[in-house]
Amino acid sequence: AGKSSEYVEVDELENMPQSEQKKWEKEQMASAVYSFGAKEKAKRDEYELLLANQIDFIQALKLPGSKDKEDKKPELTESERKKLDIQETKKSLPVFPFRDDLIQAVRDHQVLIIEGETGSGKTTQIPQYLHEAGFTDDNKKIGCTQPRRVAAMSVAARVAQEMNVKLGNEVGYAIRFEDCTSERTIIKYMTDGTLHREFLSEPDLQSYSVMIIDEAHERTLHTDILFGLVKDIARFRPNLKLLISSATLDAQKFSEFFDDAPIFRIPGRRFPVDIYYTKAPEANYVDACVVSVLQIHATQPLGDILVFLTGQEEIETCQELLQDRVRRLGSKLKELIILPVYANLPSDMQAKIFDPTPPGARKVVLATNIAETSLTIDNIIYVIDPGFAKQNHFNSRTGMESLIVVPVSKASANQRAGRAGRVAPGKCFRLYTLWSYKHELEDNTVPEIQRINLGNAVLMLKALGINNLMKFDFLDPPPRETMVLALEQLYALGAFNHRGELTALGRRMAEFPVDPMMAKMLLASDKYKCSEEAVSIAAMLSVNGAIFYRPKDKIIHADTARKNFNHVGGDHLTLLNVYNQWRDSDYSTQWCYENFIQYRSMKRARDVREQLVGLMQRVEIEMVSNVSEVDNIKKSIISGYFYHVARLSKSGSYKTVKQNQSVTIHPSSALFEDLPRWLLYHDLVYTTKEYMRVVMEIQSKWLLEAAPHYYKPKELEDSTNKKMPKTVGRSTRTD
Ligand code: CDP
Ligand code: MG
Numbered sequence: 020a021g022k023s024s025e026y027v028e029v030d031e032l033e034n035m036p037q038s039e040q041k042k043w044e045k046e047q048m049a050s051a052v053y054s055f056g057a058k059e060k061a062k063r064d065e066y067e068l069l070l071a072n073q074i075d076f077i078q079a080l081k082l083p084g085s086k087d088k089e090d091k092k093p094e095l096t097e098s099e100r101k102k103l104d105i106q107e108t109k110k111s112l113p114v115f116p117f118r119d120d121l122i123q124a125v126r127d128h129q130v131l132i133i134e135g136e137t138g139s140g141k142t143t144q145i146p147q148y149l150h151e152a153g154f155t156d157d158n159k160k161i162g163c164t165q166p167r168r169v170a171a172m173s174v175a176a177r178v179a180q181e182m183n184v185k186l187g188n189e190v191g192y193a194i195r196f197e198d199c200t201s202e203r204t205i206i207k208y209m210t211d212g213t214l215h216r217e218f219l220s221e222p223d224l225q226s227y228s229v230m231i232i233d234e235a236h237e238r239t240l241h242t243d244i245l246f247g248l249v250k251d252i253a254r255f256r257p258n259l260k261l262l263i264s265s266a267t268l269d270a271q272k273f274s275e276f277f278d279d280a281p282i283f284r285i286p287g288r289r290f291p292v293d294i295y296y297t298k299a300p301e302a303n304y305v306d307a308c309v310v311s312v313l314q315i316h317a318t319q320p321l322g323d324i325l326v327f328l329t330g331q332e333e334i335e336t337c338q339e340l341l342q343d344r345v346r347r348l349g350s351k352l353k354e355l356i357i358l359p360v361y362a363n364l365p366s367d368m369q370a371k372i373f374d375p376t377p378p379g380a381r382k383v384v385l386a387t388n389i390a391e392t393s394l395t396i397d398n399i400i401y402v403i404d405p406g407f408a409k410q411n412h413f414n415s416r417t418g419m420e421s422l423i424v425v426p427v428s429k430a431s432a433n434q435r436a437g438r439a440g441r442v443a444p445g446k447c448f449r450l451y452t453l454w455s456y457k458h459e460l461e462d463n464t465v466p467e468i469q470r471i472n473l474g475n476a477v478l479m480l481k482a483l484g485i486n487n488l489m490k491f492d493f494l495d496p497p498p499r500e501t502m503v504l505a506l507e508q509l510y511a512l513g514a515f516n517h518r519g520e521l522t523a524l525g526r527r528m529a530e531f532p533v534d535p536m537m538a539k540m541l542l543a544s545d546k547y548k549c550s551e552e553a554v555s556i557a558a559m560l561s562v563n564g565a566i567f568y569r570p571k572d573k574i575i576h577a578d579t580a581r582k583n584f585n586h587v588g589g590d591h592l593t594l595l596n597v598y599n600q601w602r603d604s605d606y607s608t609q610w611c612y613e614n615f616i617q618y619r620s621m622k623r624a625r626d627v628r629e630q631l632v633g634l635m636q637r638v639e640i641e642m643v644s645n646v647s648e649v650d651n652i653k654k655s656i657i658s659g660y661f662y663h664v665a666r667l668s669k670s671g672s673y674k675t676v677k678q679n680q681s682v683t684i685h686p687s688s689a690l691f692e693d694l695p696r697w698l699l700y701h702d703l704v705y706t707t708k709e710y711m712r713v714v715m716e717i718q719s720k721w722l723l724e725a726a727p728h729y730y731k732p733k734e735l736e737d738s739t740n741k742k743m744p745k746t747v748g749r750s751t752r753t754d
Contacts, residue, residue: 105180118144130278132280135285147182164233169360187199188201191208193208215479218479225256230249238494240473273494295449305328312403317352323383324382325384325438326384328407329408361387384399388427395438399439408427412471419680428464429460430462472505478525512536513525540553540659548648555624556591558627653721654721673698681709685704685712685714696716723735
């Protein structure tokens with residue numbers, strides 16, 4: 020026992036003889052630094068007690084196997100690393116020795132597949148190499164797509180720094196609602212969705228000499244569609260160079276798709292990573308993460324920790340718990356720097372994760388799966404992986420889309436583990452059992468195109484003039500039913516006519532970088548004379564991040580403040596209230612502070628709003644305000660979101676109208692205790708139940724007005740009334 024085993028790859032494990040496998044598992048268990056099985060419960064309680072009493076728990080917690088490694092330092096310490104200046108760092112990247120070969124390969128081939136371990140320098144270095152090699156002469160740009168907003172921004176910042184230019188000048192980025200580029204920009208990072216939109220204004224990508232579709236393995240919807248689009252363009256623009264870059268495995272598949280394009284492999288360097296599993300499944304993995312971080316911090320040699328969580332809320336909870344524990348422990352511990360990173364974190368805060376850790380301290384980064392492949396944080400030695408991620412899921416049978424937390428795939432789990440072995444041998448703590456890993460995790464993540472609503476994508480493709488979508492060149496085609504549903508939805512919205520052709524309305528909808536329902540809502544506000552309000556509501560809905568601030572120690576104050584904004588009409592109008600009052604305060608920070616409103620979210624809403632107003636002007640919609648005509652505001656929302664309607668059923672619960680699926684009002688809604696008969700919801704999120712987030716009361720007859728093609732009067736009859744027993748007081752109320 021205690022002898023640490025090497026990082027075992029999946030198939031290595033699968034191919035082991037049964038007896039070997041048993042032995043290996045036993046070894047794993049024996050060498051596990053911790054486990055949280057039933058037996059360990061006592062130990063954990065004791066540990067809690069120690070924490071509470073602040074006695075010398077560091078001594079008490081010292082676990083077998085950790086002592087002998089106490090003095091072994093990671094091979095590259097932070098101070099050493101600091102000494103390397105940017106140029107040396109660049110030279111130390113695995114891609115560097117291949118610089119000239121790579122440039123030559125790009126010269127020789129129009130399409131090139133690049134495969135290399137995460138962190139090898141693909142994203143930051145290759146555009147620079149190509150720029151140095153003259154690919155940006157003749158006023159042409161090098162483009163590089165990223166599936167994630169955060170990655171596009173942070174990578175652009177990094178490259179600007181390496182090239183010693185101001186971000187937004189020679190090196191820039193473009194993401195939805197934000198364009199940080201200029202006339203001078205020659206290296207442009209952007210989200211895959213942004214490039215998808217660029218096709219509308221520049222269908223041949225004329226301003227680019229090179230286009231890099233990066234992080235191709237992520238297989239986001241937009242990336243998948245870009246494959247088909249760029250493949251097509253490459254045919255009639257022979258001087259456009261196309262690079263498809265991927266971290267893993269899929270290179271062969273990409274190569275075949277691009278007519279057997281050559282694969283350029285950058286040999287990886289990865290140190291062994293020991294993997295540890297828990298003995299029993301974890302009931303509360305956020306808690307388990309906190310305990311694991313503290314255990315590592317208390318017992319393991321210095322080196323930073325990366326924790327994978329599923330979203331902002333979870334990260335904030337984890338952060339608070341950790342800060343709290345660390346505070347209680349006082350000087351018993353070395354300094355622990357806790358840093359969150361998720362998509363909606365303001366960029367100055369995001370940048371902090373790249374700051375070197377001061378000597379003697381340890382950094383713990385709490386991240387979403389952003390850090391799985393898109394972002395490389397140096398000096399990570401320990402990875403804690405609860406094995407979950409948030410995913411958008413579309414059920415083509417019910418036509419309902421919702422955000423759910425799902426187990427990651429084996430491929431993801433191995434990527435995550437690999438993050439621990441970049442600069443030195445590392446350790447990965449999986450908060451699930453080996454059995455789960457082997458039997459419960461899928462091998463690969465299902466590409467997004469096969470599991471999300473295609474409304475947006477279909478509208479964009481039609482706007483690009485691609486008429487027969489069934490014939491589009493997909494790497495993996497989406498399910499037929501999903502495609503049909505998207506076409507039906509767009510037809511009901513009025514974007515397509517009955518022949519499936521784009522209508523004038525559809526063309527205008529495609530101008531907006533939002534989903535078709537929101538685009539329709541914005542366009543409909545013209546008719547209802549409330550464009551100002553519709554734009555504000557759309558901006559508030561697009562923020563994603565929390566609007567209301569709810570610190571644990573001031574929950575009552577925060578909730579009271581929040582109630583002041585509540586609008587009887589529902590959450591959409593509450594959001595409008597918040598925006599309008601903030602505007603009336605002259606966009607004051609102080610006002611936000613006093614009202615428990617997140618200033619950053621509001622600032623973003625204001626930016627988004629400005630963009631939307633610009634787009635409204637482009638489609639020639641006059642900005643008019645009509646804040647007191649609540650019904651009109653509601654009607655324009657319904658014009659877009661008539662799909663998202665639920666009705667109160669006999670049993671006192673909600674069912675969606677068409678699909679008859681059970682849904683529940685999210686506790687955060689002001690209508691949580693109100694239960695109106697007809698509800699429109701903005702989106703669904705699945706945790707323990709299917710929750711409707713951001714809801715408002717509507718009248719069923721408005722649905723007929725908004726979507727005569729979609730709803731039949733019969734479907735909207737209130738038969739529930741008659742059958743309702745008189746005793747169910749609350750549910751028998753009528754509109
Ligand atoms: O794309 P790939 O995963 O191959 O690597 P990369 O993103 O180009 O990262 C290469 C190096 O740049 C890594 O050592 C990162 O730590 C560093 N980098 C950074 O310091 N700051 C960033 N914002 C991005 C990358
Ligand atoms: Mg990369």
